Amino acid sequence: MKIEHIILYHVRMPLRSPFETSFGRSETRNCIIFEVDAEGVTGYGECTADYEPGYSYETTGTSWVILRDFILPLILDQDIPSPGDLKQRLAVVRGYNMAKAGLEMALWDILGQQQGRSLKDMLGGTRECVDVGVSVGIQESPEALVKTVAGYLEKGYARIKIKIKPGRDVAETTAVRKSFPKVRLQVDANSAYELSNAGALKPLDDLDLLLIEQPLSEDDLWDHHHLQGMLQTPLCLDESILSARHARQALEMDACRVINIKPGRVGGLSEAIAIHNHCREQDVPVWCGGMLETGIGRASNLALASLPGFTLPGDISATDRYYLEDITEERFVLNSDSTINVPTGPGLGVRVNKAALKKAALEVMVAG
Ligand code: OSB
Ligand code: MG
16 A cells, blocks of 8 residues: 555544553643545554653654654655554664554555455454453552542453552552452553562452563563562553564563553554464463553454453443543443444444544644
């Protein structure tokens, strides 16, 4: 496909409620939306980098510059045979996985529309709806957390993830477990511990958790290996896994026993599938993580999570868990069995609400 024209929208969306993690608290979510024209078809993609570099060094601001100065000039007016060729084409740009992934998403959307196929079918998805859970931010107190979790259980979410950090971990998780003895529960520390203070997590072993996500630094596979040796509960890596090679190495050294796959973090859907395939061969469970995506990225995550190796519920919640107003016409809703339907239309299978997109845009860049 020949990429003729690209528009980037740096958008800021107000969250329905503030989201607090070990790295900060946000009331809004920034991202970059791609609108890519090729051969008369328009595709959309989403770069999941946020405004602040708390989760990743990559931010909306830095991605914007790298896209403008390096990535877009490499692909404009070029013929890209398939979305999977993008990685090689962009190999001269080190890092910036989220920017690359957003572009790859738009190319899949274009290809799907050209071929009349859904993203799910093109990726090899096998499910019509996928199991999902909700990621609950740090709350004021264990009591407030239990109340918030109760609200999500009432809405029908069957798997709860709670954000933790040092000093806000065991009491909180114990309170949720005591109130809801049967619920599928997991925690996410977003790299807030070091091996020297991670002993604080040991009591979590008695709370029947599905997994403990990213306790230590993103660049610290080896200490995750040591920590996994001290715990019964499977460790799951998020920030540490930026490629299929990282996934293979982390599993080989028993640094984790579960992997959270986010296409943005790993540089795109093709790399996400490579990780899925490797884990499936090794019988390692994976699940689809989330980055508070708009309807565009959410559609992509749902298609990915429909692949057979995604055996744990994803962080893919209903639209109303995140935003009052989204930039897609489609709103995603939770089914009564804690699943969300995978879009079936060509490409991403969502229609962008251009008025809402323009309203949310802080900056627009036109290229080509
Ligand atoms: O670590 O999984 C994470 C959101 C932003 C950045 C990092 C993370 C998250 C979430 C939310 O946990 C998942 C979602 O519902 O999109
Ligand atoms: Mg995480």
